[in-house]
Amino acid sequence: MINKSQLQVEAINHGTVIDHIPAGQGIKILQLFGLIKNKERITVGLNLPSVALGSKDIIKVENTWLSAEQANQLALFAPDATVNLIEDFEVGEKLQLQLPEQVEGVFSCPNSNCISHNEQVSSKFKVRAVKRQVRFRCNYCEKSFHQDFMTF
Structure with a gap:
């Protein structure tokens, strides 16, 4: 049993x-x-x-x-x-977890046209939660991405 x-x-x-x-x-x-x-x-x-x-x-x-x-x-x-x-x-x-406002140098931008892929700059994203889902907004191309699209 x-x-x-x-x-x-x-x-x-x-x-x-x-x-x-x-x-x-x-x-x-x-x-x-x-x-x-x-x-x-x-x-x-x-x-x-x-x-x-x-x-x-x-x-x-x-x-x-x-x-x-x-x-x-x-x-x-x-x-x-x-x-x-x-x-x-x-x-x-x-x-206690607190979502950071910004994350830098951790992820690559999923947008292949983003300048961060061609220039020597550290990736930067603004972070926010939308309906319990984390979203990342690239500092350079200003596109927003769901957490599932973020890569290291």
Whole structure:
């Protein structure tokens, strides 16, 4: 018999838990933070059942703690995610996410005609949330893009 309250992803002793990530965004978050290069153990759950989201992703990284600034960058892909810093299997601190107003040098502009592809300039985007979706507006070509079109 299966226990319905059984954890689907193992608890960690020390580190960071990023939960309530919209399904499909977990891999992007691993790339954005370079967590794959981390030598610590990482547990990733994709498309897990969620009452609030229907399905969600979760990332647990042992012996690694995100800063408040990194947590705010996380909001670019998962504005409603929770970031818990874990000590001795307990939540020591919860980081509150705030969407940054601008992001620079992280993404390439999806518009192939944008001057940022031909000139030696750092990419810049204004960031805003529209109906719980994050949108990026290029500083150079002034086109607006949904988060799914943004690449590193």
